[in-house]
Amino acid sequence: MGELSKLTGKNNYFEDFAVGLVIRHARGKTVTPLENVLITNMVMNTAQGHFNEHAMAATPFGTIISYGGVNFSLVLGLACQDCCENALAELGLDNIRLTKSVTHGDTLYAYSEVLETGDADRDDAGIVVFRHYGYNQRDEQVAQVDRRVLLKRKSHWADR
Amino acid sequence: MTSDPRPRATLWPKGRLYEDFHVGQTFDHHWGRTILEGDTTLFTTLTLSFNPLYFNRAYALAHGHPDIVVNPQLVFNVVLGLSVEDCSEIGGPFLGVFDLTYDRPVYPGATLTARSTTTETRISESNPANGIVTWRTEGFNEAGERVVGFRRSNLVRLRNPKRAA
Numbered sequence: 001m002g003e004l005s006k007l008t009g010k011n012n013y014f015e016d017f018a019v020g021l022v023i024r025h026a027r028g029k030t031v032t033p034l035e036n037v038l039i040t041n042m043v044m045n046t047a048q049g050h051f052n053e054h055a056m057a058a059t060p061f062g063t064i065i066s067y068g069g070v071n072f073s074l075v076l077g078l079a080c081q082d083c084c085e086n087a088l089a090e091l092g093l094d095n096i097r098l099t100k101s102v103t104h105g106d107t108l109y110a111y112s113e114v115l116e117t118g119d120a121d122r123d124d125a126g127i128v129v130f131r132h133y134g135y136n137q138r139d140e141q142v143a144q145v146d147r148r149v150l151l152k153r154k155s156h157w158a159d160r
Numbered sequence: 161m162t163s164d165p166r167p168r169a170t171l172w173p174k175g176r177l178y179e180d181f182h183v184g185q186t187f188d189h190h191w192g193r194t195i196l197e198g199d200t201t202l203f204t205t206l207t208l209s210f211n212p213l214y215f216n217r218a219y220a221l222a223h224g225h226p227d228i229v230v231n232p233q234l235v236f237n238v239v240l241g242l243s244v245e246d247c248s249e250i251g252g253p254f255l256g257v258f259d260l261t262y263d264r265p266v267y268p269g270a271t272l273t274a275r276s277t278t279t280e281t282r283i284s285e286s287n288p289a290n291g292i293v294t295w296r297t298e299g300f301n302e303a304g305e306r307v308v309g310f311r312r313s314n315l316v317r318l319r320n321p322k323r324a325a
Binding site for chain 1: 174191193199202203204206207208209210211212213216219222223232233234236237238240241242244245248249250253254255256257258259260261262265310
């Protein structure tokens with residue numbers, strides 16, 4: 001084991017992912033103002049439905065709605081260690097769907113499915129496409145997103 | 161004595177509604193934003209994005225990068241965030257993002273700007289008080305190189321739903 005490989009997982013290199021594998025990720029995370037309001041404001045999203053409790057009290061929602069970009073970023077984050085800890089790069093996203101609103105206090109959980117695996121334009125890595133699913137504490141799906149990543153091959157990186 | 165300013169105030173409104181969009185219009189979005197090391201580290205840790213490229217500089221350097229790699233989801237969210245006032249501040253919820261590519265790594269200190277083009281407008285079949293508007297949005301670094309591009313759709317409220325229906 002080398003200086004780099006000892007910092008990351010041993011069982012989540014390119015070779016470890018086969019089409020059809022479905023992973024239930026171990027951790028959930030509760031959405032609080034720390035995630036929603038901080039990130040919404042940090043990224044300059046000016047839609048006050050994500051940070052004005054008084055204005056949202058007068059709407060059918062009745063309360064602040066978490067920004068969808070935060071919701072799916074959390075789902076991608078909850079799936080990151082298992083799926084992307086050994087990634088050299090995240091190449092892209094697709095089919096992002098936000099199917100249910102999320103409010104402060106909701107807890108998100110993530111599942112991932114391997115949709116595709118294939119060669120990359122370099123020998124030391126391959127490409128995997130994951131579909132990540134996010135659910136709330138009531139088992140309602142809140143988000144879905146496909147992510148294409150360039151993952152290290154164990155054959156080239158496990159000893160580095 | 162100062163009088164109450166509120167009766168004399170004029171609202172300076174923000175945002176656009178469905179009738180304000182037409183295919184082919186382009187928006188050079190406001191502000192731009194320099195991504196600082198603290199931004200990406202905080203975003204990465206709050207979202208539990210545990211790949212050391214995003215928070216371990218020595219690890220990133222050993223992989224050929226000049227610095228920590230900015231979390232690509234932060235790049236996306238900043239570019240989308242800069243587009244919100246022009247595209248989606250008051251209209252309705254964010255429906256989806258498609259065909260997103262991360263074109264090149266972003267490092268702390270980079271200044272991002274955003275630009276969008278309206279690519280589709282249509283009335284919602286299930287909810288004719290609303291339309292669905294789609295934009296192609298791109299984010300650029302200070303050298304003008306594209307760092308992210310995507311297509312996104314929002315539900316957008318009609319200003320005059322009866323007339324349009």
